[in-house]
Amino acid sequence: xxxLLITRSHLTANGRYVGDIDxxxxxxxxxxxxxxxDVYFASINVxxxxxxxxxxxxxxxxxxxxxxxxxxxxxxxxxGDISAGLFIKTxxxxxxxxxxxxxLDIQGDWGIYAGGLLKAGSDIMSRGxxxxxxxxxxxxxxxxxxxxxxxxxxTTGLCxxxxxxVNAGGIVRAGKELCVxxxxxxxxxxxxxxxx
Numbered sequence: 001x002x003x004l005l006i007t008r009s010h011l012t013a014n015g016r017y018v019g020d021i022d023x024x025x026x027x028x029x030x031x032x033x034x035x036x037x038d039v040y041f042a043s044i045n046v047x048x049x050x051x052x053x054x055x056x057x058x059x060x061x062x063x064x065x066x067x068x069x070x071x072x073x074x075x076x077x078x079x080g081d082i083s084a085g086l087f088i089k090t091x092x093x094x095x096x097x098x099x100x101x102x103x104l105d106i107q108g109d110w111g112i113y114a115g116g117l118l119k120a121g122s123d124i125m126s127r128g129x130x131x132x133x134x135x136x137x138x139x140x141x142x143x144x145x146x147x148x149x150x151x152x153x154x155t156t157g158l159c160x161x162x163x164x165x166v167n168a169g170g171i172v173r174a175g176k177e178l179c180v181x182x183x184x185x186x187x188x189x190x191x192x193x194x195x196x
Contacts, residue, residue: 001048002028008036016040029068032056043080052076063098070102081116099134111146118150135170147182 004026010019015038017023023030023041029048032039036056043062044050052058052072063080064070070082072090081098082088087105094100094108099116106112106120111128118124119137127145135152136142141159148154148162153170160166160174165182172178172186 002026003048004028004030006030006032006036006039008033011036011039014040017042024062030066032058034073049086064096093128136168 004021006017010017012018015036017040024043024045026046028046030044030046031051032053034053034055038057038059040059041061044060045063045065047067049068050064050066050070052074054073056073057075057077058072060078064076064078064082067085069086070076070084070088074090074092076082076090077095079097082096082100084102086103088094088100088102089107091109093111095113097115100106100114101117101119103121105123105125106118107125109127112118112126112130114132114134116132117134118132121139123141123143124130124136124138125143129146130144131149133151136150136154138156140157141161142148142154142156143161145163147164148166150168153172154160154166154168155173157175159177160172161179163181166172166180166184168186170186172184
């Protein structure tokens with residue numbers, strides 16, 4: 001497995017990737033150096049991990065896929081889907097026009113947005129707003145220090161812990177514990193079902 005470090009030499013003046021290696025099918029790990037600002041890729045599909053340094057925002061036109069983990073000190077913005085074989089973590093915001101999926105945790109410190117499904121095998125966590133156009137599925141806990149807004153249902157294996165409000169287009173189910181600091185509003189049931 002190879003390691004590829006993206007530096008300014010791989011980019012145009014406006015931050016577009018023009019390197020020789022095809023990142024739409026790369027057997028290895030990808031790392032973006034600190035201080036690159038906004039960096040633009042057409043598509044990223046790597047067998048290893050994706051690591052984004054400080055003062056750098058990763059922007060992808062199509063999909064972002066990593067066989068291992070995805071970790072960014074700041075932002076990730078993808079027009080398509082994001083998926084990881086382990087976890088996804090951003091220090092600021094995580095945004096996808098399509099689905100966001102991870103086998104383990106999904107964490108966007110100051111906000112998570114998915115135009116489609118948001119699904120993690122374990123926890124989904126943010127200090128900011130969590131918003132989706134589709135459903136939210138967490139194998140363990142869904143936690144937000146702000147609001148949670150879902151276009152469809154919300155379901156977790158263990159807990160839902162939201163500091164402010166929850167608004168869902170479908171049912172809201174927590175496997176063991178439901179704790180909402182503000183209002184809970186669901187299209188199909190005005191009171192969450194607590195299963196366990």
